[in-house]
Amino acid sequence: MMKLTILGCHSATPRENKHTTSQLLEIKGNLFLIDCGEGTQIQLRKAKIKFARIQHIFISHLHGDHFYGLIGLISTFRLLGRIAPLHIYGPKGIQEIIQLQLKLAKSWTDYPLYFHELISTHSECIFNEDDIQVETIPLDHRVYTNGFLFTYKNSHRKINTEACSKYDIKPYHFNQLQQGKSITLENGEFIENKKLTFPPESAKRYAYCSDTAYSESIINKIKGADLLYHEATFLHQHEGLAKNTKHSTAQQAAEIAKNAEVKQLVLGHFSSRYPSKEEFIQEAAPIFKAVELAEDFKTFSI
């Protein structure tokens, strides 16, 4: 299972109780931070997240509302005595920005800090560990931008408890069964794995797409995802503005969700010009029914 927590979902500038983009994705005990607008570290404190558990940060692009909080978080990690390594994935240039500030502050981190700079305009796998895979989703924005596709492929077979109860199964057998191995009971009886287990749960996939113009080229990559976060900075009435600034409307986000046949759509990155966010739902729902609005601290289970 994955759990997504929205830390900020507003565009451009942070305001009181309206934070710029950041999300936390939990997969099997691992915490992945996606984007890091100014003030993200305070949002993490409010959400009662243990900072040391975050070991991988993914930055979509170098506009301030998606990464101005990163240097502060890196510094705070140091002040809190962090030992655990930290990996940063983001556009080329991110390392220079961070290291210049650390150098001028004479405040190098005591913990290992690794940068994984991205330059490819094709999707690539940038993380693959422990049944979790992260691939980039090249987006169409004013600067080089990637979305991220998180896939959790649980390779463990599920124990068929009813079938197991008919045999003298010992605790050490369960591990073997989960790994797909057939077992030999202590009385010498051999039992095939399939008799005692079900196939692993199907893979879970979360697609994060912000910021981007309407771009059909992403559909193939995110096809059938369990959850899609797609930016909807504007409403249809401002479609021209969306085009000029390479953002999307709620209608366009819904079209992508529909064509990609995802299971659920979450809209975010709202422009502050709209006093009510309900219109985003009204615009998207006729095209794609399973749509929700992002809200700071709202969580989604996948």
Next chain:
Amino acid sequence: MMKLTILGCHSATPRENKHTTSQLLEIKGNLFLIDCGEGTQIQLRKAKIKFARIQHIFISHLHGDHFYGLIGLISTFRLLGRIAPLHIYGPKGIQEIIQLQLKLAKSWTDYPLYFHELISTHSECIFNEDDIQVETIPLDHRVYTNGFLFTYKNSHRKINTEACSKYDIKPYHFNQLQQGKSITLENGEFIENKKLTFPPESAKRYAYCSDTAYSESIINKIKGADLLYHEATFLHQHEGLAKNTKHSTAQQAAEIAKNAEVKQLVLGHFSSRYPSKEEFIQEAAPIFKAVELAEDFKTFSI
């Protein structure tokens, strides 16, 4: 008159309701921002400050808790359609940090942005306009750091309304009188300026000293200031830690205030290790009585 608003007064890292260093000083309608920790732009919004009125920002040093909010503020100014020029005063390197981020975001400001980089280890005058002067106060910290001494020298003489009531003074005369000129009444009578005015109010001086180790070398510069903000990161019990990290204790801040014969002392830049701030007052007051604690959004009239 000057009005000081504390926007943040806590050290190291921002927390919920505890913001890192930033202050706003208003002198004669001019707004000067002093330091700019992460989240300062949200604090400014909470304080209902019109952003365009800030035309000069003074950065003491390049530790994150004093300037990580600057790039966000500069970007927000642009997004709000700012036209007014902005002047940044701070240690050498600040221009490179800001410009690198603007370049990688392809987001140059549309308004004129001027950097005034500081390298001198001696006090120098860095601003002198409209009866307002700002001088640096070289401080002793782990990186190159300046405090700032703001002087408002009102050159306008005060009108002696009682004396004026005895003559047929016309409105245009008042301007001449404030400027120190003698006047000729419409009946041809000449009257010396001194008969109709009082001397200008004495100059007002605000000294901002953060971050710094205990340093007697600043005493001469800040002598007799109306208000001194002096960092007090630690209590006396952690004097060794203060020395190692080049910070001050409440006791040391009080010693400086006493020896500099300032009129009032405000303590700030508190370490988060102390649950109660009252001990800072208890420690400082026996040495220097007119002492107060900084608090976010607290104001001081000078």
